[in-house]
Amino acid sequence: MKKRSLTRRQLVLGGPPLVAGGAALLATSPAAADRPRAEQGPEPTGPQAYVPVVTPNGSTLPWTMDNGVKVFHLVAEPVKRELTGGLVINAWGYNGQTPGPTIEAVEGDRVRILVTNKLPERTSVHWHGVLLPNGMDGVGGLTQRHIDPGQTFAYEFTLRQHGTQMYHPHSDEMLQMAMGMMGFFIIHPRRARTPTVDRDFAIFLHEWAVKPGTMTPDPSVMLDFNLFTFNGRTFPSIDHLVVRLGQRVRIRIANLTMDSHPIHLHGHSFWVTGTDGGPIPPAAQWPETTVNVPVGSTRDIEFVADNPGDWPLHCHKTHHVMNGMGHDLPNMLGVNQQGVEGRIRRLVPGYMAMGTRGMGGMMDMGGPRNSVPMMTGTGPFGDMEMGGMFTVVKIREGITSYEDPGWYRHPPGTVAGPVTT
Amino acid sequence: MPGRCVRALLLVSISACALPVARPGFDSVRDLAMTRTGHRVHWYQGTPEDEQAFAAVRDLLSRPLTRDAAVQVALLNNRSLLAVYEELGVAQADLVKAGLLANPVFGVELRSRNLALNPPALVPAPPEVEASVGMDLLSILLIPLRTRLAEQQFEQARLRVGNAVIQLAAEVQTAFWEHESAVQLAQARRLFAEAADAGAELARRQREAGNIQELEQAVEESLMLEARLGLAQADAMVLEAREHLNRLMGVWGPQTAWTSQGSLPDLPHAEPAVEKLESLAVTERLDLAAERRQIELLTRALDLNRPWLLPLLDADAHAELEADGLAFGPGVDVQIPIFDFGQAERAALRAQKRAAEQRFAGLAVDIRSEVRSARNRLLTTRAMAEYYRDRLLPVRARVVEQTLLLYNRMFLGVFALLRARQDELAARQGHIETLLAYWQARVELERAVGGRLPTPTVTESSPPTSTGHTGHRP
Numbered sequence: 001m002k003k004r005s006l007t008r009r010q011l012v013l014g015g016p017p018l019v020a021g022g023a024a025l026l027a028t029s030p031a032a033a034d035r036p037r038a039e040q041g042p043e044p045t046g047p048q049a050y051v052p053v054v055t056p057n058g059s060t061l062p063w064t065m066d067n068g069v070k071v072f073h074l075v076a077e078p079v080k081r082e083l084t085g086g087l088v089i090n091a092w093g094y095n096g097q098t099p100g101p102t103i104e105a106v107e108g109d110r111v112r113i114l115v116t117n118k119l120p121e122r123t124s125v126h127w128h129g130v131l132l133p134n135g136m137d138g139v140g141g142l143t144q145r146h147i148d149p150g151q152t153f154a155y156e157f158t159l160r161q162h163g164t165q166m167y168h169p170h171s172d173e174m175l176q177m178a179m180g181m182m183g184f185f186i187i188h189p190r191r192a193r194t195p196t197v198d199r200d201f202a203i204f205l206h207e208w209a210v211k212p213g214t215m216t217p218d219p220s221v222m223l224d225f226n227l228f229t230f231n232g233r234t235f236p237s238i239d240h241l242v243v244r245l246g247q248r249v250r251i252r253i254a255n256l257t258m259d260s261h262p263i264h265l266h267g268h269s270f271w272v273t274g275t276d277g278g279p280i281p282p283a284a285q286w287p288e289t290t291v292n293v294p295v296g297s298t299r300d301i302e303f304v305a306d307n308p309g310d311w312p313l314h315c316h317k318t319h320h321v322m323n324g325m326g327h328d329l330p331n332m333l334g335v336n337q338q339g340v341e342g343r344i345r346r347l348v349p350g351y352m353a354m355g356t357r358g359m360g361g362m363m364d365m366g367g368p369r370n371s372v373p374m375m376t377g378t379g380p381f382g383d384m385e386m387g388g389m390f391t392v393v394k395i396r397e398g399i400t401s402y403e404d405p406g407w408y409r410h411p412p413g414t415v416a417g418p419v420t421t
Numbered sequence: 422m423p424g425r426c427v428r429a430l431l432l433v434s435i436s437a438c439a440l441p442v443a444r445p446g447f448d449s450v451r452d453l454a455m456t457r458t459g460h461r462v463h464w465y466q467g468t469p470e471d472e473q474a475f476a477a478v479r480d481l482l483s484r485p486l487t488r489d490a491a492v493q494v495a496l497l498n499n500r501s502l503l504a505v506y507e508e509l510g511v512a513q514a515d516l517v518k519a520g521l522l523a524n525p526v527f528g529v530e531l532r533s534r535n536l537a538l539n540p541p542a543l544v545p546a547p548p549e550v551e552a553s554v555g556m557d558l559l560s561i562l563l564i565p566l567r568t569r570l571a572e573q574q575f576e577q578a579r580l581r582v583g584n585a586v587i588q589l590a591a592e593v594q595t596a597f598w599e600h601e602s603a604v605q606l607a608q609a610r611r612l613f614a615e616a617a618d619a620g621a622e623l624a625r626r627q628r629e630a631g632n633i634q635e636l637e638q639a640v641e642e643s644l645m646l647e648a649r650l651g652l653a654q655a656d657a658m659v660l661e662a663r664e665h666l667n668r669l670m671g672v673w674g675p676q677t678a679w680t681s682q683g684s685l686p687d688l689p690h691a692e693p694a695v696e697k698l699e700s701l702a703v704t705e706r707l708d709l710a711a712e713r714r715q716i717e718l719l720t721r722a723l724d725l726n727r728p729w730l731l732p733l734l735d736a737d738a739h740a741e742l743e744a745d746g747l748a749f750g751p752g753v754d755v756q757i758p759i760f761d762f763g764q765a766e767r768a769a770l771r772a773q774k775r776a777a778e779q780r781f782a783g784l785a786v787d788i789r790s791e792v793r794s795a796r797n798r799l800l801t802t803r804a805m806a807e808y809y810r811d812r813l814l815p816v817r818a819r820v821v822e823q824t825l826l827l828y829n830r831m832f833l834g835v836f837a838l839l840r841a842r843q844d845e846l847a848a849r850q851g852h853i854e855t856l857l858a859y860w861q862a863r864v865e866l867e868r869a870v871g872g873r874l875p876t877p878t879v880t881e882s883s884p885p886t887s888t889g890h891t892g893h894r895p
Binding site: 211212213324325326328329330331332333334335336337339340343344346347348350351352353354359364365366367368371372373374 | 612615616618619622623626627629630631632633821823825826827828829830831832833834835836838839842
């Protein structure tokens with residue numbers, strides 16, 4: 001997966017130069033005028049003007065040039081998504097995936113996005129947070145006709161901002177978004193800002209209501225979700241974020257679910273540097289270890305990866321780091337089940353008592369097809385008992401590739417262990 | 422006529438020295454029992470075979486009781502049935518009596534002279550003696566007819582006894598299946614109660630640990646108590662069924678300690694051929710045959726009541742011992758039918774005969790309906806038992822299995838698992854009840870056709886018929 005980022009870099013390197021003509025337009029845009037001079041970095045020295053964003057477990061949407069216009073093509077269609085091994089769902093997405101591929105462009109680009117509808121019903125695409133002519137806003141019925149199945153619409157506008165935006169449907173919005181239709185729309189500034197970011201990640205949050213043993217999310221569920229994903233994957237199938245020690249890291253987090261998600265990083269504190277409204281002025285950036293990402297928003301965080309090791313990055317709502325479970329279970333905590341367990345096992349062979357001493361350390365006794373245990377995952381020191389929105393930022397010294405480096409080798413004396421008398 | 426006379430005389434001679442038992446009649450009952458029920462019967466009359474019968478009963482009861490063993494024990498041991506055998510004795514006696522001539526009547530009259538009326542004589546005259554011998558000659562003429570009548574009645578008795586054997590065999594089978602299903606149902610109820618026990622115990626412990634409300638615990642406890650009551654009831658039904666079977670088998674004391682498998686057999690692979698059962702029933706049913714005999718009996722009785730026979734013929738011979746010798750000669754008494762020439766009796770007999778004909782027809786109609794009804798019930802219960810066995814029970818097992826898998830995934834709790842198992846047991850209960858209905862329908866069908874069904878050919882799969890014809894498939 002990390003190799004792919006290099007390939008994208010090559011793509012960028014080999015790609016077309018920045019649109020020079022557009023810069024003139026931008027010079028007169030209000031956004032450009034407002035930007036303090038201090039934020040603008042040095043003139044780009046080469047065709048590469050941005051560090052391409054890494055979308056773990058996802059991809060970046062390629063483009064073609066048509067007379068100075070960056071042309072993207074999104075295909076809205078049903079997709080099958082493997083959230084983790086043994087758990088595949090029937091979702092809706094773009095170009096075979098959910099979330100859809102990340103659209104990356106540069107402030108000042110004129111972009112044309114073709115949207116082909118292969119869904120069973122009509123759709124539209126709204127460019128969340130993008131400043132554009134009203135008729136390109138993508139609100140079915142209000143700013144455009146809905147895109148009927150089989151039709152292809154063209155959206156075209158010039159980008160006059162930078163930041164982390166999103167795209168998602170605005171037809172049958174509740175259902176289509178519940179089914180997974182969304183993606184990043186990342187607009188890079190014309191000039192790299194300082195301090196420069198060395199690694200740039202994009203994580204799209206989502207939550208699903210898929211009963212164990214079923215495949216199709218229930219779009220009518222409002223609050224009772226049971227599967228939580230980063231970029232359409234649950235732990236332990238979320239790619240690790242591999243970073244070299246000392247790099248400045250940006251993580252962009254998008255949320256189009258029904259809940260806010262407080263995303264927490266271990267081992268570091270970070271600055272909240274942007275929203276889908278735009279960059280936060282440095283004096284207004286605030287420190288966090290947990291950034292709350294509200295519904296319908298993005299948040300950019302930045303930090304210097306100065307602490308080597310394997311650092312969890314996860315939603316701090318503890319139910320969101322569990323895979324599917326029931327919420328109406330009898331409470332067996334502290335209840336002695338000895339004796340009764342055997343009697344029930346005679347009635348139902350294979351029964352094992354659960355819950356007396358908590359929910360940890362349980363053997364997986366098997367579940368319905370297309371379901372996964374509530375907690376899972378193994379680390380170098382044993383069971384991790386996690387699920388859902390949980391991944392690891394791996395900070396290593398002196399790495400030259402972003403291949404997963406395996407588990408961190410701790411320096412002696414830095415691992416908590418039992419006291420020996 | 423001559424042949425009949427000869428036979429009548431033969432009967433007279435035989436009956437004069439015959440054993441006081443009806444061996445030929447019971448032999449036919451024994452054959453009937455074997456062909457219609459497949460079991461032996463025995464009439465205890467102080468022969469060495471009695472001990473064999475007792476031993477057979479002891480042997481059958483010492484092993485786990487089967488349906489056939491229960492029927493055999495009952496046929497050998499049920500006192501009511503043994504009492505019915507004596508009807509044969511009575512009928513046999515009547516048959517003997519019908520062949521007997523009436524005893525002659527001997528009369529004697531002694532007359533002495535009245536001395537006062539005659540002039541005194543030196544030698545008193547001897548008294549006069551009059552003797553007579555009378556014989557009911559009509560009885561000689563009527564012996565063949567009376568014998569015929571008595572034979573019919575004997576036949577009827579034989580049929581009644583045979584029918585009693587078949588009825589008892591059917592009753593025993595029904596009671597046996599009732600018992601087996603009661604044991605099986607009690608077992609299902611036991612498992613149901615065990616599940617409820619486990620749930621109530623967990624709830625009790627949850628309450629102790631402070632994890633649930635008193636209300637929730639009380640609900641689980643109430644379900645457990647209700648389940649235990651259901652079990653007690655089921656156990657009581659087992660004892661009831663057992664005693665019913667004991668009564669039918671005529672056992673008491675240590676002989677009531679028999680055991681059995683305690684479960685119903687599964688459906689047989691093939692159904693007996695269920696076509697033409699109505700015709701079979703009408704031919705084979707013994708109670709119908711008895712009614713037929715009754716009509717013949719009344720016909721014979723009407724024959725016996727011919728006007729020319731009615732006047733009582735009394736013939737006698739008398740002799741008179743007189744002073745000058747013996748005077749003798751025959752005499753005859755004849756009833757002159759001027760007023761009563763037997764028309765009343767004949768009218769009554771004709772009415773009785775017509776009544777018997779109606780009863781016969783009515784019974785035939787009922788028998789046909791019984792057969793159709795039993796056949797329909799057999800096919801319906803079979804289909805339902807198959808449905809339980811092949812469709813519902815596997816699905817209920819799948820519900821339990823899937824509930825366990827979701828329990829493993831912490832999606833459902835242990836109480837949902839116990840409920841799923843209880844629902845499965847309830848379905849099992851329905852299956853057992855339906856299977857019982859099937860086996861009892863089978864017994865009823867066999868009884869309705871008069872004993873045994875034709876041997877199985879193909880699995881019957883046609884739907885129950887409600888039309889008038891005899892199971893003919895469209």
